[in-house]
Amino acid sequence: MSANKAARIGEEVWKTRIDKVNAELVTLTYGSIVAQLCKDMEGDYLEVNKQLEKMGYNIGLRLIEDFLAKTNMGKCANFRETAETISKIGFKVFLNITPTVTNWTTDGKQFSLIFEENPLADFVELPDDGRAQNELWYSNLLCGVLRGSLEMVQMQVDAHFVNDVLRGNEVTEMRVTLVRIIDDELPPGED
Amino acid sequence: MGILAIMVLNKAGGLIYQRDFNEGLKKLSSNDYLVLAGTFHGVHAITSRVSPVPGSGGLEIMESEHFRMQCFQTLTGTKFLIFAQPHQPNIDVIVKRVYELYADYVMKNPFYQIEMPIRCEAFDRNLLAYIQPRQ
Numbered sequence: 001m002s003a004n005k006a007a008r009i010g011e012e013v014w015k016t017r018i019d020k021v022n023a024e025l026v027t028l029t030y031g032s033i034v035a036q037l038c039k040d041m042e043g044d045y046l047e048v049n050k051q052l053e054k055m056g057y058n059i060g061l062r063l064i065e066d067f068l069a070k071t072n073m074g075k076c077a078n079f080r081e082t083a084e085t086i087s088k089i090g091f092k093v094f095l096n097i098t099p100t101v102t103n104w105t106t107d108g109k110q111f112s113l114i115f116e117e118n119p120l121a122d123f124v125e126l127p128d129d130g131r132a133q134n135e136l137w138y139s140n141l142l143c144g145v146l147r148g149s150l151e152m153v154q155m156q157v158d159a160h161f162v163n164d165v166l167r168g169n170e171v172t173e174m175r176v177t178l179v180r181i182i183d184d185e186l187p188p189g190e191d
Numbered sequence: 192m193g194i195l196a197i198m199v200l201n202k203a204g205g206l207i208y209q210r211d212f213n214e215g216l217k218k219l220s221s222n223d224y225l226v227l228a229g230t231f232h233g234v235h236a237i238t239s240r241v242s243p244v245p246g247s248g249g250l251e252i253m254e255s256e257h258f259r260m261q262c263f264q265t266l267t268g269t270k271f272l273i274f275a276q277p278h279q280p281n282i283d284v285i286v287k288r289v290y291e292l293y294a295d296y297v298m299k300n301p302f303y304q305i306e307m308p309i310r311c312e313a314f315d316r317n318l319l320a321y322i323q324p325r326q
Contacts (some may be wrong), residue, residue: 062298063303068266069294075266165231
């Protein structure tokens with residue numbers, strides 16, 4: 001499946017089958033979750049990252065079914081196709097953004113998603129305590145969503161942010177690595 | 192014409208949902224339903240392995256004189272089994288819609304535990320509302 005085709009499907013599904021919700025509601029809800037976590041963890045931003053990832057993971061496990069039911073997607077032939085599908089259909093359908101897929105490693109197992117826009121982070125300025133800028137990955141929930149949803153379709157991935165405009169970086173960039181394909185035809189321990 | 196029953200199997204072959212839509216069906220004990228689901232899961236796995244065509248997805252339709260069973264397996268491994276009258280048209284469409292209802296009213300219910308039996312009243316209600324007018 002070409003990138004163009006993915007873009008077309010994403011556009012189509014987003015237009016016809018998705019209930020829209022006010023963007024500010026999403027931004028403010030997410031913002032208050034992150035802020036509350038920072039408070040609860042008493043400024044332990046590494047722990048906040050972890051919690052956000054975990055919450056995203058649990059969302060991903062569920063969201064994948066909605067994604068598949070709405071888009072009628074078949075299996076991706078390779079990881080490159082998966083990347084295009086995530087960007088042009090997944091992010092398009094749920095957040096109305098299409099992060100750019102780039103920086104592939106030669107083995108085709110690792111790529112970056114560059115977010116030109118990020119509805120979760122509109123209006124956000126990280127706390128000025130000298131640590132948040134270096135430790136907090138504000139949108140870390142998204143990494144979890146990818147990990148959870150891909151795990152449900154037999155791909156174990158590692159996803160983490162490497163750059164964030166909130167920290168003063170040029171771009172917001174997430175690195176996604178395919179760890180392995182989960183072959184669960186046999187239950188563990190019976191081979 | 193009509194839909195007789197719907198079953199949902201989790202990826203391990205466990206029965207997580209079973210519902211009849213027809214009065215005339217023979218009832219099985221809950222244990223027998225579980226056995227039926229588990230057996231089907233096994234047969235499905237075998238059919239996908241013994242198929243002469245590589246990369247085959249396994250048993251999809253089973254027809255008999257009195258009913259037709261269609262299996263739809265999602266990419267996540269969940270199976271939807273629809274039992275219908277032999278000449279029921281558009282089962283594909285029905286299956287897709289049931290999957291959407293499942294995504295909405297089961298998976299999006301934050302208190303539903305994934306892979307566990309489905310006890311979601313809203314799912315029951317919406318499923319019935321969808322199936323009943325088509326009987």
